[in-house]
Amino acid sequence: MEFYQSLGLSPALSLDPEDLKRRFYERSRQWHPDRFSRAGAEEQQRALDMTSALNDAFRTLRDPVARAEYFLKQNGMELAKDAPPELLEEVFELNMALEELRGGDDSARAPLAEAQERFSGMRAEIDRALADLFVRYDATRDATALEEIRRALNRRRYISNLVKEVEKELNVHVAD
Amino acid sequence: MSTLQIDFGSSKSRIVGIDLGTTNSLVAVMELTGPRILSGIVPSVVSVAPDGEVVAGSQARDMLLTHPERTVYSVKRLMGRGLADIQEELKLFPFHIAPSSESVLKLQLGEKVFTPPEISAHVLRKLKRDAEAVLCEPVTQAVITVPAYFNDAQRQATKDAGRIAGLEVLRLVNEPTAAALAYGLDKRKDGIVAVYDLGGGTFDISILRLHEGIFEVLATSGDTHLGGDDIDNLLLHIALEDIQSEWGEDLSGDPGAVQLLRRRVIEAKEKLSFVPKAIIDMEYGGRRYQREITLEVFDKLIQPIVDRTLGPCRRCIADAGVTVEQLDEVVLVGGSTRIPLVRSAVEKLFRARPHTELNPDEVVALGAAVQAGILAGDVADKLLLDVTPLSLGIETMGGLVSKLIHRNSTIPASATELFTTGVDGQCNVLIHVVQGERELVKDCRSLARFDLKDIDPMPAGMARIEVRFLIDANGILNVTARDLRTAKEHSMDVKPSYGLTDDQVEAMILESFSKAEEDLRERQVREARIEADAIMAATDKARRSDAYFELTDAERAAISRAVNELLVVYHHDNYLLIRSKLDQLDQATLPLAESILRGTRIDA
Numbered sequence: 001m002e003f004y005q006s007l008g009l010s011p012a013l014s015l016d017p018e019d020l021k022r023r024f025y026e027r028s029r030q031w032h033p034d035r036f037s038r039a040g041a042e043e044q045q046r047a048l049d050m051t052s053a054l055n056d057a058f059r060t061l062r063d064p065v066a067r068a069e070y071f072l073k074q075n076g077m078e079l080a081k082d083a084p085p086e087l088l089e090e091v092f093e094l095n096m097a098l099e100e101l102r103g104g105d106d107s108a109r110a111p112l113a114e115a116q117e118r119f120s121g122m123r124a125e126i127d128r129a130l131a132d133l134f135v136r137y138d139a140t141r142d143a144t145a146l147e148e149i150r151r152a153l154n155r156r157r158y159i160s161n162l163v164k165e166v167e168k169e170l171n172v173h174v175a176d
Numbered sequence: 177m178s179t180l181q182i183d184f185g186s187s188k189s190r191i192v193g194i195d196l197g198t199t200n201s202l203v204a205v206m207e208l209t210g211p212r213i214l215s216g217i218v219p220s221v222v223s224v225a226p227d228g229e230v231v232a233g234s235q236a237r238d239m240l241l242t243h244p245e246r247t248v249y250s251v252k253r254l255m256g257r258g259l260a261d262i263q264e265e266l267k268l269f270p271f272h273i274a275p276s277s278e279s280v281l282k283l284q285l286g287e288k289v290f291t292p293p294e295i296s297a298h299v300l301r302k303l304k305r306d307a308e309a310v311l312c313e314p315v316t317q318a319v320i321t322v323p324a325y326f327n328d329a330q331r332q333a334t335k336d337a338g339r340i341a342g343l344e345v346l347r348l349v350n351e352p353t354a355a356a357l358a359y360g361l362d363k364r365k366d367g368i369v370a371v372y373d374l375g376g377g378t379f380d381i382s383i384l385r386l387h388e389g390i391f392e393v394l395a396t397s398g399d400t401h402l403g404g405d406d407i408d409n410l411l412l413h414i415a416l417e418d419i420q421s422e423w424g425e426d427l428s429g430d431p432g433a434v435q436l437l438r439r440r441v442i443e444a445k446e447k448l449s450f451v452p453k454a455i456i457d458m459e460y461g462g463r464r465y466q467r468e469i470t471l472e473v474f475d476k477l478i479q480p481i482v483d484r485t486l487g488p489c490r491r492c493i494a495d496a497g498v499t500v501e502q503l504d505e506v507v508l509v510g511g512s513t514r515i516p517l518v519r520s521a522v523e524k525l526f527r528a529r530p531h532t533e534l535n536p537d538e539v540v541a542l543g544a545a546v547q548a549g550i551l552a553g554d555v556a557d558k559l560l561l562d563v564t565p566l567s568l569g570i571e572t573m574g575g576l577v578s579k580l581i582h583r584n585s586t587i588p589a590s591a592t593e594l595f596t597t598g599v600d601g602q603c604n605v606l607i608h609v610v611q612g613e614r615e616l617v618k619d620c621r622s623l624a625r626f627d628l629k630d631i632d633p634m635p636a637g638m639a640r641i642e643v644r645f646l647i648d649a650n651g652i653l654n655v656t657a658r659d660l661r662t663a664k665e666h667s668m669d670v671k672p673s674y675g676l677t678d679d680q681v682e683a684m685i686l687e688s689f690s691k692a693e694e695d696l697r698e699r700q701v702r703e704a705r706i707e708a709d710a711i712m713a714a715t716d717k718a719r720r721s722d723a724y725f726e727l728t729d730a731e732r733a734a735i736s737r738a739v740n741e742l743l744v745v746y747h748h749d750n751y752l753l754i755r756s757k758l759d760q761l762d763q764a765t766l767p768l769a770e771s772i773l774r775g776t777r778i779d780a
Contacts, residue, residue: 025390032559033588033649037346037551052588052646059585 001074003057006050013071013134013149015061024058064130065156068149077150084155090115094162098169109170116166119159126156191317191346191552192307193544195354196220196296196334198252198377198403199511202541203303205311206549211358211542215306222298223247224286232302241439244270244431246286250405253377254281254292255337256329258674265401268409270431280676293337293676294684300341308702312709318343319548321540323378324350325398325488325565327611328623328653329674335652336681346551348650351375352382353562354543355509356391358534367504368394370492372522372530373540374485375510377403381489383496383503392561395495395584397488404445404512406481411441411469414477415456419465433460448474449514475517482521489525495584506530511537561586564647566621571608575617580645583613590646594660601633607643609653622673628657628666641666697751704754708742711758715739715765723771731767738764 001011007023009015029035031054036047060066069079083091094115100108130152137145193211195202200217223236224246231239240247253265259277266273274282274289282289300320307315320343322334331348338345352371366387373380380398384391415437420426427433440458447454453470493500508530512518522530534542549555563584569577570593580591595605605628612620631639640660647653657666670677676684715735718724724732738761745753 025387028390028561029559032561034347034547034550034559035553038553048588048646048648051649052590055586055589056591059589 001071002053003060003070006053006057007061009061011071011074012138013068014131014138015067017062020058020062024054024062027054064127064134065153068130068134068153072146072150072153075146077146079150079157080154083158084151087155087158091162094166098166101169112166112170116163116170119163119166123156123159123163126152126159130156189313189316190311191319191548192304192315193354193541193546193548194300194303194318194320195351195541195544196252196299196320196322196337197540198250198375198405200376200537201299201303202538203307204538204541204545205307206545206552206554211545211549213538213541214310215303217537218299218302218306219249220252220296220299221247221249222251222285222290222295224288226286228287230288230298232298240435241432243286244435245272248272248283248285248295250377251283251292251295253401253405254283255296256292256327256331256333256675257281269405270434280680291676291684293333293681294340296334296337297340297684300337300343304341304343308706312706312713314703314706316342316344317346319347319349319544319551320345321351321354321544322348322651323373323375323398323400324352324380324382324393324396324562325378325400326651327400327566327621328651329621329672330400331650331652332672333675335650336676336684339681340684342685345650347547348652349544349547349560350380350382350393350396350562350651351378351540351543352380352396352507352509353384353391353393353560354541354547355507355534355539356382356384356386356543357546357558357560358539358543359507359531365504368496368498368502369505369507370489370503370526371507371509372485372489372513372526373398373509374512374518375403376512377401377405379403379485379488381485381492383492383498389557390559390561392586393563393584394497395492396563396565397492397495398565399484399488402481402484403510407445407478407512407515408438408442410477410481411445411456412438415441415458415465415467418467422465423463427460436460437465444469445474446514449516471516478515478517482515482517485518486521486525500525500527503528508532509536509539562649562651563587564589564651566611567613568623568645568647568653569610569612569620571610571617577610577612577615577617577620581647585647587647587651588649590644592642592644595628595639595641595643596637597631597634597639598636600636602636602639603631603633604629605631605639605641607655609645609655623653624655624673625671626655626657627669627671629669630667697749700751701749701754704751704758705746708746708754708758711761711765712739712742715761715768718765718768718772721772723768723774726771727767731764734764735761735768 004011007020031047031050033044033047033051036044060070097108097112101112130149133145133149133152137149190205193204197220199220201220202217203214204211205214218233219237221236221240222230222232223239223243224230236247240249248271250269254262259281272284274284280291282291283295304315318338320334320338322331334348335345352373355371355373356369369384369386371382378400379402380396382396383394385394416428437458440456444454444456448471453468456467456469458465503526506522506526506528508522513536519530546555547560550558564581564587565583567579567583568581569579572578580593581589597605607626609623610617610620611623614620628641641657642660643655643657645653645655657668659666742757742761745757748754
C-alpha cells in the first residue's frame with residue numbers, strides 16, 4: 001500500500017478529501033524538486049522519487065474509483081473484463097441503436113439519449129453504493145464487502161464505457 | 177569562487193529567468209523587492225552578417241530588411257520538430273531549410289548551417305551577456321519558459337539551446353504558470369484562476385488553484401502553432417494580393433519587399449489595438465502602397481484565428497473539473513492579448529473582466545525570475561505544481577497506444593511497466609514511446625524508441641524487465657530499466673524521434689567554442705573583469721565591517737596590495753593575468769572571510 005504510505009495514511013477505502021489535499025500540499029512543500037535545486041545529485045534524485053511517488057499516490061487516492069481499484073489490486077483482486085450478465089439484454093439493444101445512428105438513422109438518437117441518461121443514473125447510484133460499502137469495509141474489514149465492491153466496480157467500469165461511447169457517437173453525429 | 181567566501185549570504189551567483197519567445201525574448205532576475213527585467217526586449221531574430229559574424233536581437237531584426245536570406249525569425253516554431261511536420265510552416269515563413277535535414281532540421285543562413293536549438297542559443301547568449309552587463313557577475317544558471325502545450329521534443333530542444341548557450345537550465349517553466357506567479361495572485365486570496373496566453377506563435381490556456389502560496393495547475397491546453405504570427409501572415413497575404421492588383425507586380429518572390437511589408441503590417445495591427453483604423457503604408461522601389469484597414473474589417477479577418485483558441489479553453493475547463501462560474505480571475509498574457517477582439521472573446525467565454533495590470537510582454541519573464549527565486553531558496557512561501565500537457569503512452573500490438581501517464585497529471589509523474597520476451601532466445605525488446613491523446617500510434621507524436629538490448633537468451637516470457645517512465649518537473653521524459661531477475665539496471669539504446677542526441681549537443685557546445693575562439697577569449701576577459709568587479713565590490717564592503725579591524729596589519733596590507741595589483745591589470749586583454757591577480761586577492765581575503773564567518777555565527 002505504497003500510495004497510502006506516501007501520504008502518511010493507513011490503508012482505508014473511505015478518505016476525507018480535504019485531509020488528503022492538506023497532506024498532499026504539506027508533503028509537496030517538503031519534497032518538491034524545486035526545494036532541492038542546489039542540493040547534491042543524490043538528494044535531488046531522492047526529491048524526484050519522493051515527489052513523483054507522492055503525485056502518483058494523490059492522483060490515485062483522491063478519485064474514489066481509482067482508489068478502490070488500487071486497493072483491490074493490492075489485495076490480489078482483479079476486475080473482470082466481461083459484461084455483467086444482468087446488463088446483457090440492455091447492452092444488446094443499445095448496440096443496435098448505436099449501429100443505426102452510425103448508419104445515418106437519426107431516429108435512433110432519442111432512445112440513445114434516453115439510454116445515456118439511464119446509464120448515467122445507474123453510475124451515480126453505484127457511486128453512492130460504493131461510498132457506503134467503503135465505510136462498511138473500513139469498519140469491519142469484512143471480505144464479503146470487498147467482494148461486493150469488486151462487483152460494483154466491474155459494473156461501474158462497464159457502464160462508464162457505455163456512457164462514454166454513446167456520448168461520443170451522439171456528439172460526432174451532431175457535428176456532421 | 178571568491179565572492180562566495182566574502183559576500184556571505186547573497187553569495188551564490190544568481191539564477192536568471194528567461195522568456196524565450198517566438199517574437200521577443202527577455203531576461204529578468206529576482207531582487208529583494210520583487211522580480212525585475214534586466215534589459216530591453218531582445219527580438220528573437222538571428223542573422224549571419226556578410227563577414228560571417230552571427231548577431232542576435234534588434235541588430236538581426238534590422239538585417240531582416242537588408243539581408244532576409246541570411247536572417248531567421250520565429251524559429252521557436254521549428255523547435256523539436258521534423259521536416260515532415262513543418263510543411264505548413266514553410267508555406268508561411270521564409271525558413272531556408274538546408275539539405276540533409278531529414279533526421280535533424282537544419283537552417284541555412286548565408287554560408288552557415290544551424291539547427292533550431294543553435295539559433296535559439298544565439299538569442300540566449302545575447303540575453304546572457306545583457307544580464308551579465310547589468311548584474312556585473314557571470315550568469316551561468318537559468319530558468320527558461322516554454323509554452324505549456326510544448327511536447328517532450330520541444331522542451332528538450334529548448335533545454336539543448338540553453339546548454340549550447342553555456343547556461344545550465346535549472347528548470348523549464350510553463351509560460352502561463354510563470355505569468356500566474358508574476359501576478360502574485362496568491363496574495364489576494366485562495367481561488368481558481370485561468371491564464372489565457374496568446375503570444376507570437378503559441379497559444380496556451382491553464383487553469384490553476386491557488387492555495388496558501390501553492391500554485392497548483394489543474395489543467396492546461398493549447399496550440400503550439402497559433403499566435404500573432406498567424407494574424408501577420410493573414411494580413412501580409414492580403415496586402416501582397418492587393419499590391420499585385422494595384423501595381424501589376426507580384427512581390428511575394430522578393431524577400432526584402434516581403435519583410436518590409438510584414439513590418440508595416442505589424443505596425444498597422446498594433447495600432448488597431450488602440451485606434452479604430454490604421455493604414456498599411458509601404459514605400460518600395462519608388463512606389464507607394466497605402467491601404468486603410470478598419471477595426472471592423474480587422475475583427476472579421478481575425479475572427480477565425482481567435483475562435484481557434486476557444487476549443488482548447490473549453491477542454492481545459494472541463495479537464496480541470498471546474499465550471500466557468502467557479503473561476504475567480506482571468507489573466508491575459510502575450511502581446512496578442514492586446515487585440516480588442518481577443519479581450520472581448522475572453523470576457524465572453526469566462527464571464528469575467530481579465531487582469532491586464534502587468535505588461536503582457538514582460539509578465540512571463542517576471543514569473544520566470546520568481547521561479548528562479550524559488551529554486552535559489554530566496555522565495556520560500558511559493559511553490560508551483562505543474563502538469564504534463566499531453567498523455568504519454570507506448571505502442572502496443574496493432575499500432576495502438578497504451579496510455580501510461582494521462583494528460584494533466586501533476587509532474588513529476590511516473591509509471592512502471594513490466595516487459596518480457598515473446599520468442600525463445602529473444603535478446604532485444606523495443607519500446608516505442610509516444611505522446612498525444614489519440615488511440616492510434618500514427619496519430620500521436622513519436623518521442624523515442626528504446627531498445628532493451630543484451631537480454632540473456634532464455635525461453636519466451638521468462639525475462640522480467642521493469643521499465644520506469646518518469647516525467648520530471650520540466651515535463652521531460654526520463655526512462656530507466658531494471659532487470660528484475662538480477663536487480664541490476666538494464667542498459668538500453670535511446671533513439672529520439674526528433675531533435676538531437678546527447679552527443680550531438682555536446683558536439684555543438686564544443687563547436688560553438690572552437691569556431692569562435694576570438695569570441696571566447698573576449699568573453700573570458702569580460703568574465704574575468706566581471707568577477708574582478710564582484711570581488712572588489714565585496715572586498716570594499718567587507719573592509720567596512722568590524723571583522724576587517726580584527727585582522728593583523730600584515731593581513732590588511734596584503735589585501736590592499738592585492739586590490740591595487742588587480743586594478744593595474746584590470747584593463748589588460750590577457751584574461752590569465754587578470755585571473756592570477758584575482759586569485760591573489762581571493763587568497764588575501766581568506767582570513768577576512770573567515771573572520772566574517774565567525775562573526776556571523778556568534779551573532780546568530
